[in-house]
Amino acid sequence: MKIFFAAIAAAFVLVSCSDNTAYIKEIHDPILYNKTVKKLNDIVLENNFPPMVGARNYAYANIAAYEVIVAGDSNYISLSGQIRSLPPMPKPSKDDKVDFQFAALIAFCKVGNAVTFPEGSMDTYVDELKQKAKDAGMPSSTFEGSIAYGNKVADSILSWSKKDNYAQTRSATKYTVTTEEGRWIPTPPMYAQAVEPHWMEVRTLVLDSASQFMPVRPPVYNIKDKNCAFMKELMKVKGIVDSLNDEQKFTADFWDDNPFKLNVSGHVMYATKKFSPPGHWMNIVGIIADKKKADFDETVYAYAKASIALFDGFISCWDEKYRSNYVRPETVINKYFDPEWRPYIQTPPFPEYTSGHAVISAAAAEVMTDIFGDNISYTDTSETEFGIAPRSFTSVRKAAEEAAISRVYGGIHYKNSCDVGNAEGKLVGQLVIQRLHMKK
Incomplete structure (x- = not known):
């Protein structure tokens, strides 16, 4: 009889655990958060968001998810x-029943829905989650309870x-194209208007101001003296x-990250799309977090901190782009x-100095190194869906350096702009590390 009752009790415990905790393995899987970020x-x-606007989308959605995690995990500190x-x-409240990981997914998606279009994307x-x-x-x-709490945090972030x-x-004045020598003008084949000339006016997250890390002045434009700094940079490109060579082409293609490339073949024109630079770095965060076996909460933390660095990196860079x-x-x-000369990759529609990819890659790499350590070897598979082979790196800082030089191989930046941009991005990333105390 004792054996019978023991068996009944054991069965009750198993059913109870199944009813109440079996979902944890699936919902608390950090790969599920990676997939959610990838969905955004x-x-x-798909909707052709410029890279800096994309960075804004990622930052607010990840911050919302992070703030939910903070409420449920005492190891993390609010960004408020x-x-x-x-x-x-x-x-x-103490009576609310909340699964904070599920609520974080809900908060991320609600903010992601609100800062992108079309509505309800x-x-x-x-519904699948x-x-x-x-x-x-x-x-x-x-x-x-989890849905209600996730929505509540999301509403606060959106406000x-x-x-x-x-x-x-959105309604600010457009960039003025002039014939002044040395000043940026639209480039082929799209001859598109300058993108986001007022982005430096968007509120920063950590930077004191958009111009906090204003870089040194670029070489003075001068095509008459073949020995001047500008001409040396130009001829180098x-x-x-x-x-x-093939390796340089592979590097340029791998980091191209053009969200909207216009292809022209005779009278036929068609567009191809890839992740923009911040989207590429969001993928890298997921790859590194998975390699380091980060749990759900640490994965959210890594995405949030990296996206903050990307956000402020773009503001810093765009401040300089539309100054010079x-x-x-x-x-x-x-x-x-x-x-008839054309760069290897397509020139994006905004001024040259400094390199945006160099700035934001260095900023993200500094933050990632702070979170997960230096010299993390990994293989970046982000570009395989675009037919580009994976590429391996010995550290995220090495990857950021390669992202910078790739723009020279692509023919769209001077090397000086990439070197200075890399240094600018490091300063942004280091400031994020210095000022944000997110983990106890």
């Missing part, structure tokens, strides 16, 4: 009071985000592009040396 990344790609104007976040994915939680046995009280001056920049309004190599080479 896909939406950013640490980043620009972020108010205290709502806390669940993530709705189907959210909810069904996954139900199928895995999440109790209904926890299910409802804060609307005060960052982004909306006001032309010489490299005119004699690219520096001409692209393609423009000068076409006008004075070879009208």
Whole structure:
């Protein structure tokens, strides 16, 4: 009889555990968070968001998820009071039943939905997440409580985000194209208008101001003196592009990250898309977090901190781009040396100095190194969906350096702009590390 009752008790315990905790293995899987960020990344790609706007999308969504994690994990510290104007976040009451990892996914998706378009882009994915939680046995009280809390934090983040001056920049004046020598003008084949000339007016997260790390002045434009710094930089770009080897082409292609490339073949024009630079770095965060076997909460922390560095990196870089309004190599080479010359990759539609990819890659790499340590070897598979082979690196800092030099191989930047941009990005990343105390 004792054996019978013991068996009944054991069965009850097993059923109880199955009913209440079996979902944890699935919902708390950090790979699920990686997939959720990738879903937003896909939406950013599909809808042609410029890279700096994409960085804004990633930052706010990841911050929302992080603030939910903070409420449930005492190892992490809220960003309220640490980043620009972020108010205290709502806390669940002691009676609320919240699975904080599920709530973090909900918060990420709600913010991602709100800062992208078309409206409701993530709705189907959210329905899939909810069904996954139900199928895995999440109790209904926890299910409802988690959704309610995730939405509450998301609403707070969205209210804060609307005060960052982004909306006001939508109606700001456009860049003025002039014939002044050395000044940026639209480039072939799209001859598109300058992208986001007022991005430096968007509220920073950690930087004191957009100009906090204003770089040194670029070489003075001068095509009359072949021995001047500008001409040496220009001829260096032309010489490299005119004699690219296979490894240099692979490097340029791997870091191209052009969210909207216009291909022209005779009278036929069509566009191809890839992740923009911040989207590429979001993928890298997931790859490194997985390699280091980070749990769900640490994975969210890594994404949030890296996305903050990317966000402020773009503001710092764009502040300089539209201060110097520096001409692209393609423009000068076409006008004075070879009208048929083209860079290996397509020149993006904004001024040259400094290199955006160099800045934001270095900023992200500093943060990633701080979180996971230096000299982490990894293989970046981000570009395989675009038909580009994986590439291996011995550290994220080495990857950032390669991202910078790739723009010279691509023919769209002077080497000086990439070197200075890399240094600028490191300063941004180091400031994020210095000022944000996110983990106890």
